[in-house]
C-alpha cells in the first residue's frame with residue numbers, strides 16, 4: 001500500500017520536554033486515521049509538525065514520497081496537506097457564502113478580478129454552494145459568519161478547508177466545545193466527506209465512540225510516544241492501551 005503521508009523518527013523537544021518522541025507513522029491514500037491520547041500527549045504538536053507550523057528537532061515528514069520537513073505551511077497546503085484552524089481564518093462580517101467563495105477563489109488564484117469575470121464568479125458560487133451542502137450549511141449561506149452558532153462555525157471552518165481541495169485533511173478535534181446536540185451533525189459531515197472517498201483524513205478526537213465507528217485505523221499517543229497503532233478493534237482490545245490510557249480518556253472527555 002503506498003503511503004500518502006509518512007513520518008520517520010519525528011521528534012520535537014521544547015526545552016527539556018520531548019512533546020513528540022520518535023514517531024514513525026504511515027497513512028495510505030484515502031485512509032481515515034484517528035489520533036487519540038490523553039491531554040498533553042502531543043497530538044496537536046504532532047499535527048503542527050505535519051502541517052509545518054512547527055519544525056522538528058529531529059526526523060522527517062514525507063508527502064507522497066517527497067520530503068517536506070523543511071517546507072512552510074503555505075507550500076505544504078499547495079502540495080496537498082490542509083489543516084482546519086479555528087475561526088481565525090473567517091471574515092466575521094461577511095456571509096457564510098462569501099467566506100467560502102473567497103476560499104474557493106483563493107484556491108483558483110483569482111482574487112481581484114471577480115467582477116470582470118462574471119462566468120468565473122458564478123462557477124465559484126456554484127462550487128461554494130456544493131461545499132456548503134456537503135457540510136450541511138447551505139441553509140445558512142446568507143448568514144453573517146459572526147452570528148453563527150458554535151457548531152455552525154466549525155462547519156464553516158471545514159467548508160473553507162474543503163475549498164482548498166487538499167488531498168489530506170487534518171482535523172483537530174472538530175467537536176471541541178460543542179454541545180451534545182451539535183455533535184451528531186458534525187459527525188454526519190465527516191461521514192459525508194469520508195463517503196466521497198477521495199481524501200485522506202487524519203482526525204484528532206476525544207470522543208471514542210465517534211472515532212471507533214469512523215476510523216480505518218487509530219493511533220494512540222502517550223507522553224509524545226506512539227503507544228499503539230491498529231484497527232479500532234485492535235486498539236480497543238490492546239491491553240497496554242487499556243491500562244495506560246483508556247480510563248484517562250473517558251475522564252478527559254467528561255472534563256472537556
Ligand SMILES: Nc1ncnc2c1ncn2[C@@H]1O[C@H](COP(=O)(O)OP(=O)(O)OP(=O)(O)O)[C@@H](O)[C@H]1O
Pocket residue numbers: 014019037038039040041042043044045046
Ligand atoms: N510551543 C510550545 N512550547 C512549549 N511546550 C509546548 C508547546 N506546545 C506544546 N507544548 C507542550 O507539549 C506537550 C504536548 O502538547 P499538545 O498540545 O500537543 O498535547 P495534546 O495531546 O494535543 O493535548 P490536548 O488533548 O490537551 O489538546 C504538552 O506538555 C504541552 O504543554
